[in-house]
Amino acid sequence: MTQDELKDAVAAAAIDEIAPFLDRDTVLGIGTGSTANRFIDRLAALRDDFQGAVASSEASAERLRGHGIEVFELNSVGSVPFYIDGADEVNAHLHMIKGGGAALTREKIVAACAEKFICIADASKRVERLGDFPLPVEVIPMARSYVARELVKLGADPVYREGVVTDNGNQIIDCFEFMIDDPVAMEARLDAIVGVVTNGLFAARGADVLLLGTESGVERHTPA
Numbered sequence: 001m002t003q004d005e006l007k008d009a010v011a012a013a014a015i016d017e018i019a020p021f022l023d024r025d026t027v028l029g030i031g032t033g034s035t036a037n038r039f040i041d042r043l044a045a046l047r048d049d050f051q052g053a054v055a056s057s058e059a060s061a062e063r064l065r066g067h068g069i070e071v072f073e074l075n076s077v078g079s080v081p082f083y084i085d086g087a088d089e090v091n092a093h094l095h096m097i098k099g100g101g102a103a104l105t106r107e108k109i110v111a112a113c114a115e116k117f118i119c120i121a122d123a124s125k126r127v128e129r130l131g132d133f134p135l136p137v138e139v140i141p142m143a144r145s146y147v148a149r150e151l152v153k154l155g156a157d158p159v160y161r162e163g164v165v166t167d168n169g170n171q172i173i174d175c176f177e178f179m180i181d182d183p184v185a186m187e188a189r190l191d192a193i194v195g196v197v198t199n200g201l202f203a204a205r206g207a208d209v210l211l212l213g214t215e216s217g218v219e220r221h222t223p224a
Ligand SMILES: O=C(CO)[C@H](O)[C@H](O)COP(=O)(O)O
Pocket: 031, 032, 033, 034, 035, 036, 085, 086, 087, 088, 097, 098, 099, 100, 101, 102, 103, 104, 107
């Protein structure tokens, strides 16, 4: 199977996972990226079965609206039963690296509000140790050089993602050569650097369910 077919398979599995729980009051949290896009496209068929969605990016909001799905401001929503999103890497504890699409801050906010985080990913995203994928860090623009120097002190090789401005008007630094032994501790440590808005480690609040697309079918995992 191709990677796109695996992404399609996990998008379909996520629909099966949430469909029994939808009602006219349900507002879903929706992530960003190519896997999340496949989920959005499948969600269109269920649009009359739930109220709408909160999106983690302008791109996802536009795609949802394109399918006739109402998009709500997070501040106007009481509860978010499910957040469905992809990942760049995920380990056995369902800690993740996210932010390859630069949407990490809004993704982390919507995930924090959700009762259940369902991660949808093809098998290439499953790793033993996080860090082969360069860890994204969203920074306030004037703090970029300072934050980069602090990241070097932590052992990373920080590279400015040129030309990328996040939906929040900030910039992204990607941390190369930065293998992570303790994702929960490192997430907190990076957040403590002045000028960091968010880092792409989703460990303190990891996923609750991983739907992993493999050659032999979609596997359903919970945190080890
Ligand atoms: O965190 C993300 C965007 O900020 C995405 O979930 C992550 O980059 C995975 O993307 P894809 O589904 O395209 O592989």
